[in-house]
Amino acid sequence: MSAILRGRLVWPIVTLVALLVLNVIVEPSFFSIRLQDGHLFGSIIDILRNGAPTVLVALGMTLVIATRGIDLSVGAIVAICGALACSMIAASPHPGSVSTVMLAVGASLVLAIVLGLWNGLLVSVIGIQPIIATLILMTAGRGLAMLITQGQIITVTSAPYKVIGGGYWLSLPASILIAAVMFAITAVLTRKTALGVLIESVGINPQASRLAGVRSRSIIWTVYVFSAVCAGVAGLMISSNVTAADANNAGLWIELDAILAVVIGGTSLMGGRYSLMGTLIGAFIIQTLTTTVYTVGIPPEVTLVFKAIVVIAVCLLQSPAMQARIRNMRRRRALAVKEGVAA
Amino acid sequence: MSVQVSGKAPTFARTGVRRYLPNSRYVSVLVTLALLIVMFAAGSASYRGFFSGQVVLNLFIDNSFLIVLAVGSTFVILTGGIDLSVGSVVGLSTMIAASLLRAGWSPAPVILVVLLAGSTLGLLVGLVIHYFDIQPFIATLAAMFLARGLCYVISLKSISITDPFFTSMAQTQLPLGPDLHLTPSVIVALIIVAAAFFVLHYTRTGRTVYAIGTGDQSAMLMGLPVTRTRILVYVISGFCAALGGVLFTFYTLSGYSLTAVGMELDAIAAVVIGGTILTGGSGYVLGSVLGVLVLGIIQTIISFDGTLSSWWTKIVIGGLLLLFVILQRVFLARKR
Numbered sequence: 001m002s003a004i005l006r007g008r009l010v011w012p013i014v015t016l017v018a019l020l021v022l023n024v025i026v027e028p029s030f031f032s033i034r035l036q037d038g039h040l041f042g043s044i045i046d047i048l049r050n051g052a053p054t055v056l057v058a059l060g061m062t063l064v065i066a067t068r069g070i071d072l073s074v075g076a077i078v079a080i081c082g083a084l085a086c087s088m089i090a091a092s093p094h095p096g097s098v099s100t101v102m103l104a105v106g107a108s109l110v111l112a113i114v115l116g117l118w119n120g121l122l123v124s125v126i127g128i129q130p131i132i133a134t135l136i137l138m139t140a141g142r143g144l145a146m147l148i149t150q151g152q153i154i155t156v157t158s159a160p161y162k163v164i165g166g167g168y169w170l171s172l173p174a175s176i177l178i179a180a181v182m183f184a185i186t187a188v189l190t191r192k193t194a195l196g197v198l199i200e201s202v203g204i205n206p207q208a209s210r211l212a213g214v215r216s217r218s219i220i221w222t223v224y225v226f227s228a229v230c231a232g233v234a235g236l237m238i239s240s241n242v243t244a245a246d247a248n249n250a251g252l253w254i255e256l257d258a259i260l261a262v263v264i265g266g267t268s269l270m271g272g273r274y275s276l277m278g279t280l281i282g283a284f285i286i287q288t289l290t291t292t293v294y295t296v297g298i299p300p301e302v303t304l305v306f307k308a309i310v311v312i313a314v315c316l317l318q319s320p321a322m323q324a325r326i327r328n329m330r331r332r333r334a335l336a337v338k339e340g341v342a343a
Numbered sequence: 344m345s346v347q348v349s350g351k352a353p354t355f356a357r358t359g360v361r362r363y364l365p366n367s368r369y370v371s372v373l374v375t376l377a378l379l380i381v382m383f384a385a386g387s388a389s390y391r392g393f394f395s396g397q398v399v400l401n402l403f404i405d406n407s408f409l410i411v412l413a414v415g416s417t418f419v420i421l422t423g424g425i426d427l428s429v430g431s432v433v434g435l436s437t438m439i440a441a442s443l444l445r446a447g448w449s450p451a452p453v454i455l456v457v458l459l460a461g462s463t464l465g466l467l468v469g470l471v472i473h474y475f476d477i478q479p480f481i482a483t484l485a486a487m488f489l490a491r492g493l494c495y496v497i498s499l500k501s502i503s504i505t506d507p508f509f510t511s512m513a514q515t516q517l518p519l520g521p522d523l524h525l526t527p528s529v530i531v532a533l534i535i536v537a538a539a540f541f542v543l544h545y546t547r548t549g550r551t552v553y554a555i556g557t558g559d560q561s562a563m564l565m566g567l568p569v570t571r572t573r574i575l576v577y578v579i580s581g582f583c584a585a586l587g588g589v590l591f592t593f594y595t596l597s598g599y600s601l602t603a604v605g606m607e608l609d610a611i612a613a614v615v616i617g618g619t620i621l622t623g624g625s626g627y628v629l630g631s632v633l634g635v636l637v638l639g640i641i642q643t644i645i646s647f648d649g650t651l652s653s654w655w656t657k658i659v660i661g662g663l664l665l666l667f668v669i670l671q672r673v674f675l676a677r678k679r
Contacts, residue, residue: 070480128668131425131480132621136668139608140661146654247654256484269478301499304492311485312471319475 011317012264012281015310019288027295039168043291045176051287052175053078053234055280057254058261059179059186060227062279065262067220068203068271069123069130074231074258076141077115078251081108081232082239083148089156101160109232115141116228120221138255145247155244165241175237182230187276196274199223203271257286260307264314285310371618371670372630378663379633382640390647396523402639407528408433408590409638412610413617413631414539415583418576420614421543422555423623424479426577428468429584430606431490432461434599436588438494440509441502441598450508458585464490465581469574483577487607494600501599504592512593528590535583539628548572556623612660613638616667637663 023030023043033042057074064071088104089095115137122133167174190196201209202216210216234254239245263269264285265278289310293303316322387394403410412429419426436457443453464486471482504510516524543549551572554562563569592598617634619626641659645651 122665126669126672128672129621132615132664132668135608135611136661136665139612139664140658143654143657143661146652147658151652151654256488259481259484263481269481301495302492304488305496306492308485308488308492311481311488315477315481315485316471316475319477321475 009266009275009278009281011314012266012278012285015264015314016281016285016288019285019292023288023292023295026297030295035171038171040171040173043295045173047284047287047291048176049173050290051283052173052179053237053251054254054257054261054287055179055283056182056230056234056237057227057251058258058265058279058283059183059276060223060230061255061258062262062265062267062274062276063186063190063199063223064130064227065259065267065269066199066203066271066274067223068206069220069223070259070269071119071134071224071227071231072131072255073115073119073134073137073141074227074234075251075253075255076138076145077112077228077231078235078238078254079145079245079247080115080141080148081112081235082245082250083145083154083247084108084111085161085236086154086156086239086245087148089158089161090154095156095158096160098160101158104161105164105236108236109229112228112232112235113225115232116225117221119228120224123224124217124220142247145245145250149245149247151247153244153246157243161240162243163240165237165239166243175241178233178237182233183276183280186226190276200272200274203274258283260311261286263318264311266318368625369627370674371667372627372633374670375617375630375633375637375667379637379640382637382644386640386644386647390644393643393647396520398643400519400523400525400529402636402643403529403532404526405594405642406635406639407526407532408587408594409606409609409613409635410532410632411535411583411587411590412606413613413635414535414628415580415587416607416610416614417539417617417619417626417628417631418543418552419479419580420611420619420621421552421623421626422573422576423559423621424472424573424576425483425611425621426468426580426584427480427483427607428464428486428490429580429587429610430603430608431487431494432464432581432584433588433591433603433606434494434601435464435490436461436585437592437595437598437602438497438502438600439598440589440592441504442497444504444506444509445502450506454589457589458582461581461583461585461588462578463581465578465584466574468581469577472577473570473573491600497600498598499600501597503597509592509596513596526593528593531586531590535586536628536632543628548575552576553624556625558624609638609660612664615671616663618667618671620671621668 020030027043030043033040033045035041057078061071061074085104085108088107089100092100092104094100119134119137122128122136123130126133163169163174164178165175169177190199198209198214198219201212201214202219206216231251235251238250261282262279263282265275265280265282267274267278286307289307290303293306298306383399392398412433416426416429439457439460440453443456444450468482468486471477472479512527515527517526517530518524543552551562551567551569554565554567555569555573559569559573588603591602595602613634614626614631615621615634616637617626617630617632619630638660641656641663645653645656
C-alpha cells in the first residue's frame, strides 16, 4: 500500500476514485450492472466500452512517448483504416460473409503497418523530429481517408463487422475484450522481456543506448508501427460501432485524448520511464470525465472546459517544479518535527 | 565549406561562382519563393483568368487572418516552442466578438476585449510553460481545449454579426488600380508583418528570441532576458491569434464555435514551408508569409480546376510539408 502511495500513480488513482465517487453521489445506481439478453449493461460497462479505442491508441502512444517521440497521426490512421475496411466491405458482393470481413480487416491492418513504417522511416532513418514527421501524416491522412471514401460517409450492413465494435462475447462487449487482450500482450512483451527496458533506454539517451549496443533505430521503428496498428484496430472498432466510415470525424482529437491519457498516467513526454497501468488509468479518467459531465448534469458543451481544467491541474501537480516544492515542504516539516523533538 | 589551399590566410570573402549564389541562410526562403512562382506560372498556363493581379491580391485577402496567425507562430517556433491553441483562440475570438456585439457593445471596446482575452490566455500559457517547466506542446494543448470549451459555453449556435462597422470592414474594397482591390484586413495583416519584421531583426527582443531558439542555457548565460522573452512570445502568439479571429469575423461576419478547427496546423505548416526550423533559432517572418501564400495558391488552383476534389488540398499540403522538412534536414546535415 505504501509503495502505491509513494509511486507515481497516486494522483491518477486519486483523480479516478474522486470522479467515480462523485458519480455515485450524484447517481447512486452508478455501479449497478444488469444482465439483459445475456449482455452486461451499466454505466461502468459504457465507460469501458467507449474508452476502449482511447485505451488502444494510448497504449501505442505510451511506447512512442517512452522513446521520446510522439505520434500525432493516430487520428488520421483511425480514419484511414475505418475508411478502407468499410469501403472494401461495401464494395464486396457479400458484405455479410465472414471471409469478406476478415479480408477487409486484414487489409486495413496491413495498411496501418505500412503507415507506421512510414512514420518510423521519417523519424528513425531520416531523423525528422517526431512531432513534425507525424504531423505530415496527420495533415495528409484525412485527405487520404477522403480519397478512399471519395468524400462520402460509407455505411455498411455487415453482422460480422459489427461485432468488433458493437458486439458481445462472453456477455462482455467485444471491444473491451480486444482492448484488454492487446493491453495484456503489450504488458507481457515489454515487462517480461528486455524490450521495455530497451525502449526506456532509447528514450533516456538514444546516443548512449546506441553506443551500448541497443539497436535504437529498429526499436523506434517498431514502436511507431505498433502505435499505427493500435490506431488501426481502434479505427476498425470506431467504424464498426457506428457501422459507417466518416473520413472527417472518425478519431477526431483521439490523438489528443491519447496523449493526455499518457501524460495523466505519469509517463513523461521527455521519454524514458513509462507506465502502461498509468496510461490505462489515464484513459479511464478521460472517459469517466466525459460520463461524469453527463451524470452530474453539466451541459455537455462544457466538457472541454472541464477536461482542460483537469488536465492543467494534473500536469501542474506532476510538473518538476511543483514536485520539488512539495518535496521541500515535506523536508522542512520533517526538520521542524525533529527540532521539536530535540527541544 | 571549401578549404582554401593557397598560401594566403583564409578569408571569408566568397569567391568564384559562390559569390553569385545566395547566402545559404536564405536558401529555404528562396526555395519557397521559387515554388510560389512556379505554382503561379503553372496555374496561369493551365487555367484561363488565373494570370491576373487580382488572383494574387485575393491570396492576401482570403488568407489575411492566416498571415497574422503565422506571424505569431513564427515567434513561438523561433524559440523552439509550439502553439497548438491558435485555432481555438480564433474560434473563441469570433465568439466573444459576435456575442458582445449582439449584446449591444460598440465595435472598439469589443475588439479591445477580444485582443486582451487572447493576450491573457497567451500570458497564462507562457507562465505555465516557464515556471512549471511543462512542455509547450501540453500547455498549449490544454489552452486549446479551454478556448474551444469556452466557445461552447458562450453559444452552441452560430451568431451572425450585423454591426455596421464590421459589415463595412467586410465589404470595403480599397481600389488599387483598374480591376484591382484590397481589403482593410490585408492592410492590418501587412502592418503586423512589418511590425514583426522590425521586432525580430532590429530590437533586442528579436535577438533574444533567436538566441533562445539556438540554446536557452547560453542565452541565459549571456545575460539575456530569457524568462521575459519566452513568456512574451506566447503573449504575442495569443495576441496574433485574437487579431486573426477579429479579421476572420470581418471575413465571415459571424461567430461560430467550430470555426478554425485545425487552423493551428495550417499556421504551423505555413511557418515550416516558409523555412523556419522547428527546433528554433533560424527562420524569417517573411518566409512564413510566403508559406501562407503557397497554401493559398494550392487552394486557388484547386478551385480554378473544379474537377479536383477538396481533399487534394490536404494531401498536397502534407506532401509539401514533407518536402520542406526533408530539405531542412539536408541543410542542417550539411551545416554540421
